[in-house]
Amino acid sequence: xxxxxxxxxxxxxxEHVTHIFGYAGATICPAVDALAAADIGYTLxxxxxxxxxxxxxxxxxxxxxxxxxxxxxPGATNLITGIxxxxxxxxxxxxxxxxVQSYLLGRDIFQEVDITGAVAPFTKHSYLxxxxxxxxxxxxxxxxxxxxxxxxxxxxxxxxxxxxxxxEPHYPDSVEIRGYKPSxxxxxxxxxxxxxxxxxxxxxxxxxxxxxxxxxxxxDLEELAVTAGIPVVTTMMGLGLLPxxxxxxxxxxGAFGTPLANVALDTTxxxxxxGARAADRAISAPREIAxxxxxxxxxxxxxxxxxxxxxxxxxxxxxKVILNQLLARHPKADTTDWxxxxxxxxxxxxxxxxxxxxxxxxxxAALMRGLGGWLDENACVCVDVxxxxxxxxxxxxxxxxxxxxxxxxxxxxxxxxxxxxxxVAQPExxxxxxxxxxxxxxxxxxxxxxxxxxxxxxxxxxxxxxxxLVNQIQHSSYSGPFGVALTGSPDFSAVAAAYGISCGTASSxxxxxxxxxxxxxxxxxxxxxCTVDPDASTND
Amino acid sequence: MKNEQNAYILSILVENTPGVLSQVARLFSRKxxxxxxxxxxxxxxxxxxxxxxxxxxxxxxxxxITAQLRKLLPVISxxxxxxxxxxxxxxxxxxxxxETREKKDExxxxxNVFRASxxxxxxxxxxxxxxxxxxxxxxxxxxxxxxxxxxxxRTGTIAIERGRNTIYDNNKxxxxxxxxxxxx
Numbered sequence: 198x199x200x201x202x203x204x205x206x207x208x209x210x211x212e213h214v215t216h217i218f219g220y221a222g223a224t225i226c227p228a229v230d231a232l233a234a235a236d237i238g239y240t241l242x243x244x245x246x247x248x249x250x251x252x253x254x255x256x257x258x259x260x261x262x263x264x265x266x267x268x269x270x271p272g273a274t275n276l277i278t279g280i281x282x283x284x285x286x287x288x289x290x291x292x293x294x295x296x297v298q299s300y301l302l303g304r305d306i307f308q309e310v311d312i313t314g315a316v317a318p319f320t321k322h323s324y325l326x327x328x329x330x331x332x333x334x335x336x337x338x339x340x341x342x343x344x345x346x347x348x349x350x351x352x353x354x355x356x357x358x359x360x361x362x363x364x365e366p367h368y369p370d371s372v373e374i375r376g377y378k379p380s381x382x383x384x385x386x387x388x389x390x391x392x393x394x395x396x397x398x399x400x401x402x403x404x405x406x407x408x409x410x411x412x413x414x415x416x417d418l419e420e421l422a423v424t425a426g427i428p429v430v431t432t433m434m435g436l437g438l439l440p441x442x443x444x445x446x447x448x449x450x451g452a453f454g455t456p457l458a459n460v461a462l463d464t465t466x467x468x469x470x471x472g473a474r475a476a477d478r479a480i481s482a483p484r485e486i487a488x489x490x491x492x493x494x495x496x497x498x499x500x501x502x503x504x505x506x507x508x509x510x511x512x513x514x515x516x517k518v519i520l521n522q523l524l525a526r527h528p529k530a531d532t533t534d535w536x537x538x539x540x541x542x543x544x545x546x547x548x549x550x551x552x553x554x555x556x557x558x559x560x561x562a563a564l565m566r567g568l569g570g571w572l573d574e575n576a577c578v579c580v581d582v583x584x585x586x587x588x589x590x591x592x593x594x595x596x597x598x599x600x601x602x603x604x605x606x607x608x609x610x611x612x613x614x615x616x617x618x619x620x621v622a623q624p625e626x627x628x629x630x631x632x633x634x635x636x637x638x639x640x641x642x643x644x645x646x647x648x649x650x651x652x653x654x655x656x657x658x659x660x661x662x663x664x665x666l667v668n669q670i671q672h673s674s675y676s677g678p679f680g681v682a683l684t685g686s687p688d689f690s691a692v693a694a695a696y697g698i699s700c701g702t703a704s705s706x707x708x709x710x711x712x713x714x715x716x717x718x719x720x721x722x723x724x725x726x727c728t729v730d731p732d733a734s735t736n737d
Numbered sequence: 738m739k740n741e742q743n744a745y746i747l748s749i750l751v752e753n754t755p756g757v758l759s760q761v762a763r764l765f766s767r768k769x770x771x772x773x774x775x776x777x778x779x780x781x782x783x784x785x786x787x788x789x790x791x792x793x794x795x796x797x798x799x800x801x802i803t804a805q806l807r808k809l810l811p812v813i814s815x816x817x818x819x820x821x822x823x824x825x826x827x828x829x830x831x832x833x834x835x836e837t838r839e840k841k842d843e844x845x846x847x848x849n850v851f852r853a854s855x856x857x858x859x860x861x862x863x864x865x866x867x868x869x870x871x872x873x874x875x876x877x878x879x880x881x882x883x884x885x886x887x888x889x890x891r892t893g894t895i896a897i898e899r900g901r902n903t904i905y906d907n908n909k910x911x912x913x914x915x916x917x918x919x920x921x
Contacts, residue, residue: 313756314756317756317760317763318763318767321810322810325755342810375752375813376751376752376809376810376811376812376813377810498808499804499807500801500804500805500807500808502804503797503801503804504801504804507797
């Protein structure tokens with residue numbers, strides 16, 4: 198006989214879980230106790246939301262569900278933003294929450310919340326476990342649901358008495374869920390229609406999103422782009438699918454994207470959207486585009502088809518599998534003129550223009566370009582939300598690395614914990630955090646976790662003393678800045694020093710090279726604070 | 738795509754698990770759609786519940802909401818029924834003021850015309866049960882309103898497809914995108 202908590206750990210190990218991010222509390226104590234005896238690593242975070250973000254960073258790098266485990270009540274509610282962030286970016290995650298005794302449910306006792314009810318809009322599915330005998334089945338289902346189809350978070354709520362309940366466990370080899378059969382292969386008829394559309398097109402354009410990372414289809418995308426002669430634009434979630442200077446990469450689309458990418462989007466005669474949901478930040482008027490041009494929408498989630506744009510040809514299934522179905526038919530478009538139009542403009546766009554002559558601080562574009570020069574081929578850059586995100590997306594050159602950011606929910610404070618999740622999975626991988634002074638202060642407490650891990654993470658803070666993007670919007674669309682000055686912010690170098698983290702500063706373009714040189718030259722974690730003009734706009 | 742508003746009947750087969758009704762209802766509220774009526778009950782399999790939802794909308798909206806419904810784990814099957822290809826019924830109970838013998842007679846006669854039945858009687862009231870589609874109930878209610886309705890309760894419309902087709906059949910609409918139950 199084993200306790201429910203022991204059965205949980207055994208079930209997790211059978212799902213090849215090697216690490217959990219969490220925060221202990223009374224109702225999760227039995228599980229934590231069983232974890233101590235299990236062969237699974239553990240990271241104690243400083244607030245539960247960041248356990249979610251760490252699991253997210255871990256999942257995005259490994260491709261397998263990240264696992265976080267917190268206590269009931271405030272532990273569970275603090276985790277909600279982490280879960281919602283993962284949900285919006287389709288990141289596989291299994292969240293385990295402690296719960297009060299099952300026989301006391303609904304009585305509002307100490308640290309009780311209806312967490313399965315609260316997270317219902319942001320999870321693929323959730324379970325409230327009523328019998329420890331069901332734990333093996335539920336864990337197996339949870340991992341299946343989180344990691345297949347359109348990936349996403351699944352929550353398991355475990356009352357403390359269930360964690361202590363003694364059972365004779367039976368571990369199923371596989372599970373069958375009647376209402377869950379995700380599509381994998383695309384419909385052959387639709388695939389043929391795509392091939393026909395490609396042959397007939399003169400200005401075809403591939404628009405690739407984060408779904409291609411989920412499916413692991415980077416190489417397939419490149420092969421399709423190159424062999425069929427179709428240029429590629431990406432969404433923010435698709436940054437890094439192709440190297441920035443890849444001849445077929447025309448940049449990032451959207452309100453914050455690069456000009457040429459949007460020109461391509463406006464003048465294509467066949468738009469092939471793959472693994473992207475065509476949401477407002479990427480494509481502001483999807484219905485306009487659908488009216489004007491032929492569109493193909495490839496997505497694993499049929500509910501995405503027609504949600505924002507009704508495509509000429511929908512193809513539902515795993516985007517990597519579908520790209521291979523296309524490749525097997527050797528698609529080819531005559532795009533000589535189209536590429537001759539786009540490629541020179543792209544090369545011009547990528548040229549290092551001289552830095553903006555700023556009187557205050559470093560030029561954000563110059564900072565991103567300079568930073569790019571120090572990145573390893575497969576570097577992982579974790580970028581926060583706000584102006585820093587837009588500058589990084591636009592100017593940071595990537596090769597075969599990753600660009601991890603909260604694209605869908607836009608959760609400030611995502612970058613540092615996500616980077617720690619990456620470091621747990623791949624300690625040797627170069628990992629850089631880019632954030633603002635606003636977003637950094639949202640998860641500054643995780644510096645302690647960083648120290649505990651001894652993780653070599655380079656942190657770059659763009660310090661302008663304001664919530665830059667809101668400040669920018671208030672300047673352009675409201676009566677002026679209000680409530681955005683980050684008065685009272687600490688000296689970040691002193692904060693770093695308090696944690697024993699090496700640090701540096703750059704307050705002008707002239708100091709930039711040396712500061713970056715120093716950061717990447719020092720071993721271990723490093724915090725670089727770069728002064729940025731508070732009035733610098735992403736539209737500069 | 739048509740934008741005209743029509744009444745659609747959604748037949749939804751779900752696993753009979755706790756919270757499934759609220760999960761289904763939440764989808765509609767989250768998208769800002771108003772449900773006209775909702776009826777729920779178990780099927781021949783006690784582990785399976787069938788929910789019937791009547792909703793006004795256009796074709797695009799129905800396509801979208803059915804795709805979202807199919808994403809829910811406990812949802813086994815979703816079928817859109819039209820008023821033409823299905824039989825619809827609703828049970829309405831009406832309590833009417835009937836203090837005098839004359840009034841009672843009048844109400845009973847009216848009810849008879851509609852093949853409604855008297856299911857309860859007191860010195861001052863009659864309770865009528867009427868089973869039918871929405872039109873029939875509406876016509877009777879309209880007549881009874883003049884006599885003084887005390888309260889009305891209705892089950893919401895339930896519907897079943899005409900002919901051999903059932904909700905278990907392969908849904909044709911799914912076929913077009915190769916959905917099948919292949920939804921997530």
